[in-house]
Amino acid sequence: MNKAFTKEDDGSAGPQRLDDLPISPHPNHVTPNGLAQLHARAEALETEIARLRAMGEDAEALYPLAVAERDLRYVEARLASAILIEPPEGDYPRVQFGAVVDVLDEDGRPARYTIVGEDEADPAKGLIAAPSPLARALLEAETGDVVEWPRPNGMVELEIVAIRKA
Known part of the structure; x- marks a missing residue:
């Protein structure tokens, strides 16, 4: 092959461009x-x-x-x-994007989750991405409903005890 058609490394670091981060399909x-x-x-x-x-x-x-x-x-x-x-003008009638949801698990332990966008999600702080299995289980539920949350170690039932604005 002719040397004119090959690229040789000249040892200079030069600026580089990293591959883009993946963008969610949601x-x-x-x-x-x-x-x-x-x-x-x-x-x-x-x-x-x-x-x-x-x-x-x-x-x-x-x-x-x-x-x-x-x-x-x-x-x-x-x-x-x-x-x-x-957020809606009034109260949340059911769990929707942006809502804060108080739940009780099967053992009566309370937890609080806020349904947010993927870039805002922080599960350790209770900020749950809308496409996540937990958020999908909660979305559209009303106070008093019991929803099933599929987890790797089995199904967990959560009772919705309150829905409010953040």
């Missing part, structure tokens, strides 16, 4: 708080990118710059596809 529903978090994350990433670019061709800045640029592309795509779901 509709990108967001709460007002989730939308604010996406905007704040975009601003923080833009600031970080500017800081890293100011370092020039410093080899230690190249990979973090590529990561920040990739993350910003993801956040910008999520902002572009965001569908803001405002």
Whole structure:
């Protein structure tokens, strides 16, 4: 093969572009708080990118710059596809996106979940992504209903005891 058609590594690090992060196939529903978090994350990433670019061709800045640029592309795509779901004017008649849901499990242990968008989800804080099995089990249920939540170790019944705004 003619050398003109091959690319040789000259040893320079140069800027790199990381593959984009996967985007969920689900509709990108967001709460007002989730939308604010996406905007704040975009601003923080833009600031970080500017800081890293100011370092020039410093080899230690190249990979973090590529990561920040990739993350910003993801956040910008999520902002572009965001569908803001405002809470209803009155009370929630049933579990809907954005609702805070108080439940009791089969043993009477209480738990509280808020149905949010995927980027806002944080299960440790009770923020559950709408496409998750738990959220799907809760959605459309009313106070007093018992729903079945499929888990890897078996089905769990949850009684809805309250539904309210965040």
